[in-house]
Amino acid sequence: MDKQTVTIYDVAREAKVSMATVSRVVNGNANVKSETKDKVKAVIERLGYRPNAVARGLASRRTTTIGVVIPDVTNHYFAELARGIDDVAAMYHYQIILANSDESNTKEVQVMENLLGKQVDGIIFMGNIVNDVIRDEFKKADVPVVLAGLLDEQEEQPSVNIAYRAAMTDATTRLLKAGHKNVAFITGDLNHYMNKGHRLLGYQDALATYDIPYDEKLVFQGNYDYQSGYELAAAVKASNATAAVVSNDEMAAGLVNGLTDAGVSVPDDFEMITSNDSKLTVITRPQLSSITQPIYDIGAVAMRMLTKLMNREELAANDIILPHGYIDRESTKK
Incomplete structure (x- = not known):
């Protein structure tokens, strides 16, 4: 018998049990006598029966x-x-x-x-x-x-x-504590609630603690990808920012390369902290300091x-x- 065509009906018939019993054995239901379970398992092994996940889903109204x-x-x-x-x-x-x-x-x-x-x-x-x-x-x-x-x-x-707001406050505070007065905030679309309602507020919280006025010219929006980070480098350099917090590792990788290509040395001329601590942070040179998240x-x-x-x-x-x-x-x- 072709294993692809073996059905639960074939197993039930060979084992001389109901299809419901075979189903209970397949799904690991404890409510089956061990003797019956062994018999059904032996037939499943002999016939090479492979339960069809979709069929099981249809029977239980779930697709798994x-x-x-x-x-x-x-x-x-x-x-x-x-x-x-x-x-x-x-x-x-x-x-x-x-x-x-x-x-x-x-x-x-x-x-x-x-x-x-x-x-x-x-x-x-x-x-x-x-x-x-x-x-x-x-x-x-x-x-x-x-x-x-x-x-x-x-x-x-x-x-x-x-806690994205607190994380961004922590990162910005580290740069302010290091003596930076012009810290850029580099993120994705500010219409996105996570950016507007959490990350930006965290950045502003840190500025307020250090009595540094919020400057919209130091806020840059990109597309969450490497290329947009790279393309932002020229504008970031022109803004007189000496450091940045970046909300996305791909953008941070693009920014660090864009600044390097523009003759800005990281971290000697410009310090940077990114946000996700993905594998990208250790692939870049220099490796990126980062907020860590699980x-x-x-x-x-x-x-x-x-x-x-x-x-x-x-x-x-x-x-x-x-x-x-x-x-x-x-x-x-x-």
């Missing part, structure tokens, strides 16, 4: 799959988050469907609709912003949604993050929250904040 919406699959930060999600998903016997949204709100809606069309059991959403259109998609979805590394201004979805853990905790929601369990907390820290490397003076 999770949709993961990721804004840029090539970004080290999101790739590390996805690893944490995948490892915990595997522990709970879920497979993930990774969907790349290309940093586009229009594509995010399309990706959400595609995932829901595949009847996923839950969604982990990573991105840069939760707007009204995305909120509507969440409401339409008949499955739980958890945000990872993303904040919702209306706090409607469960989420896992670090990127893998953010993904893993988000997935664990999702498993609870899918099992209709109560969450101990709707919004989980994991600890951040700081690591000193070569883009800041000792």
